Amino acid sequence: MSAVPQSENQILLSLQKDAILHLTLNNGAANALSIGLMTALRDAIIAAGADDSVRVIVIGHVGKVFSAGHDLKELTAKRSDADKGQAFFKQTFDLCAALMVSIVECPKPVIAVINGLATAAGCQLVATCDLAIATDKATFCTPGVNIGLFCSTPMVALTRNIHRKQAMEMLLTGETIEAGDAKDYGLINRIVPEDYLDQVVTKYAATIASKSQLTVKTGKKAFYAQADMGLREAYDHTARVMTENMLAGDACEGIEAFIEKREAKWSDS
Structure with a gap:
């Protein structure tokens, strides 16, 4: 747009x-x-x-x-x-x-x-x-x-x-x-x-x-989903979300960049 x-x-x-x-x-x-x-x-x-x-x-x-x-x-x-x-x-x-x-x-x-x-x-x-x-x-x-x-x-x-x-x-x-x-x-x-x-x-x-678009999208969706859940269900849901998020390319890149003390290069994937 x-x-x-x-x-x-x-x-x-x-x-x-x-x-x-x-x-x-x-x-x-x-x-x-x-x-x-x-x-x-x-x-x-x-x-x-x-x-x-x-x-x-x-x-x-x-x-x-x-x-x-x-x-x-x-x-x-x-x-x-x-x-x-x-x-x-x-x-x-x-x-x-x-x-x-x-x-x-x-x-x-x-x-x-x-x-x-x-x-x-x-x-x-x-x-x-x-x-x-x-x-x-x-x-x-x-x-x-x-x-x-x-x-x-x-x-x-x-x-x-x-x-x-x-x-x-x-x-x-x-x-x-x-x-x-x-x-x-x-x-x-x-x-x-x-x-x-x-x-x-x-x-x-x-x-x-400036953040990873994939990460922001993942977080916003999870935020509203867990808000209407009970405590245990919310933790189960967000644990699944974080597991999937860890497998994303941007999570790998972001963590490596943090460890290596450099700026991350997001691919939004």
Whole structure:
């Protein structure tokens, strides 16, 4: 996947720099996760997962809002349908689930970069990404309870990534939390000054991109697989994964390079 000319009318901007693919949400002031944006983002992630030239995916945003979640105007417009919108509502939430699963199943690490508000399904997107870097201007919330629509699908990502009581607090109160609290909760990894955001993200992503692609793919897949297992099953599974990993060419090369005190040359095999 290579860099493509961008247009202000594109709801998802895509630009590849070296091995890092930058996907930028550009869907108006709210960066609403409309059908169009979710489809474009899911398709871009799936394509990047199969592209050997991409080693890391970064999801950022244009404007002051990372994403305000689902497009409520788009959803509300369908209430006039014969089924009162039921089919469209199901399509929307099924597509959102498919997007989140595509991030988890993508063999490449996905990093969210937040310099503004991430709310509802936007907060869900942050929680779903493998890593998240934010500025001190970033804020997060799951405010569905305030409008009579509990954030049930964002709940899935929250309860798998932050402490349960804090997830429940966010879901029940709908209140906004600051970046510092989000880091304490485990929702984001780092808080960096806005002026240094691009520099830190580039270095962070480049560090990950420099690793063996096979090793990173193996580790990410195992991480999510073992997280849902019992203790003994998780150890059995990861022992099998490490055994297979030891037989890979990059493990042989990496260990030999470490012993010989030289830089490893990855073949991604």
